Amino acid sequence: MYNAPHPLEVRILTRRFGLPNSASIDTYLAHDGYKAIEKALAEMTPDKIIEEVKASALRGRGGAGFPAGLKWSFVPRQSPKPKYIVVNADESEPGTCKDRLLMENDPHQLIEGALIAARAVDAHAGYIYVRGEYRYLIDILDRAIGEAYQRGYLGKNILGSGFDFDLHTHSGAGAYECGEESALLESLEGKRGIPRIRPPFPAVVGAFGCPTVLNNVETFCSVPWIILNGGAAYANLGTRKNGGTRLFCLSGHINRPGVYELPMGFPLPRMIEEVGGGVWKGRKLKAVIPGGSSCPVLKAEETNLPMDFDSLQAAGSMLGSGGVVIIDEDTCMVKAALRIMRFYAHESCGWCIPCREGTMWLGKLLTRFHAGAGTMSDIDLIRELAQNMLGKTFCPLGDAAALPTISIVKKFREEFEEHLNGRKCPHEGKG
Amino acid sequence: MTFSAELEARLADMVKRYPPGHLRGALVPMLLYIQDEVGAITEDVVQEVATRLQLTPLQVEEVVGYYSMLRRQPAGRHHVQVCTNISCLLRGGEKVWDHARRQLNLQHKETSPDGQFSLEEVECIGACSWAPAVQVGYDYYHEMSPEKFDELVEKLKNQ
Incomplete structure (x- = not known):
């Protein structure tokens, strides 16, 4: 199984994909x-x-x-x-x-x-x-x-x-x-x-x-x-200090989701527009998770970047594992933050207290918030709680839970405010 | 306890893979392959695996409690797992999940009284570019929709 190759791909690792009995x-x-x-x-x-x-x-x-x-x-x-x-x-x-x-x-x-x-x-x-x-x-x-x-x-x-x-x-x-x-x-x-x-x-x-x-x-x-x-x-x-190609997994609101082998440093806008065929349903881009759910999200206007480890780090995010998740304008970012946090709360092994307790409380806060029962002070509480998990655990799972949360609260604060005072999620049902 | 000849052969091979003094390395895969045949990690399975790997039953128990695929109660003949993690969510995974609960009349981690189906909402199963995804047992079903889910259930019922 694999998606149709794209002409912009540089097929090094995937060069045998599609040959008869390629696994033999x-x-x-x-x-x-x-x-x-x-x-x-x-x-x-x-x-x-x-x-x-x-x-x-x-x-x-x-x-x-x-x-x-x-x-x-x-x-x-x-x-x-x-x-x-x-x-x-x-x-x-x-x-x-x-x-x-x-x-x-x-x-x-x-x-x-x-x-x-x-x-x-x-x-x-x-x-x-x-x-x-x-x-x-x-x-x-x-x-x-x-x-x-x-x-x-x-x-x-x-x-x-x-x-x-x-x-x-x-x-x-x-x-x-x-x-x-x-x-x-x-x-x-x-x-x-x-x-x-x-x-x-x-x-x-x-x-x-x-x-x-x-x-x-x-x-x-x-x-x-x-x-x-x-x-x-x-x-x-590739680019300096970032050799070769890598497999980028395009998913989410994109016309041609799939796994594409591209040179390190390939520009993200071209990856979305040319390789992925643009955002689906003719909608505008809202955000991109550039390397799996552990990475801080990028707002649409921050996505003019070459996809290599150093460029993404300089932009305050991470290249991560190659999972490029495209998020369109009709998506509720509070819900995205909540779903990501539910995952980390489920997967925290419980060994380090900041991660075990932090993911659980953040999950509860975000659930309450998305249901319209949050308060203004909860917005900062979510951010502070996540901030307090950073660097305080044996493994990076605590950071992986905190980083996307902090970035979403910081970059999409207005969406949290839209959920205040029992208001129904403005994005519900748009899908 | 004895298992099928095929499983016994696999287990015999499995225990040889780890260095001397590290027989315990076989524990997690052994439990999963046994569960696939027996249906669940029963008290007998815990005892049997502990004996074979020279562990205490408690050492086996604590591992069983940690891994999400290991279960104490048997799943249905068709264990339907619906992913609603971020990439699936964005492509309608929640709709598939809501639909699955209605159609199968089951909630998260429930098994139907006739033992035919069990349902579970799962975390990322590595099908993000072909979302939303469903796994039944170990089989993948990609780019699902409520309609395709119904077709899948019909197919499984006739299997």
């Missing part, structure tokens, strides 16, 4: 498949692999945007303990549906990326942590992993190099929090998914107490192309 190893092998690991094993030292990934300016596609090569270099070279590769396939950030396509249409690309990372840090086992709801993808991945073992791309003495690597899928069972790296590791170890205090970071103490490279699906999928074509070629596709 034969299709993969016929289209550059496993050539990168052949090259890495035959021609490159582990250090050289890491250098190439550093040169590519590939940054973590899960949301944080941390440079992947740098992350890999934090894994100690000499370690008395085994090292692990962990693929974060717990895609759960509202607005994000790209890793699903990468695993469905080209699972071997992910396997090869994980394998190259394993070679780079000398890991001999890895896990793909897939959210439980994605069962059909676990089946696809298991089949692909089986094929890779059969053809000698996984297991002992890969391609006669003497290098061994085992890869397994691992199912989650429903928990947004497990997309956070340290909670994911707890879950992988068979525990409740609650975050760990850091440092130590997973590169040093990760899975099963051992050094671990943990990256998002899309990050690993980018690696084979980088190794085959060089870090510099990949970096050149």
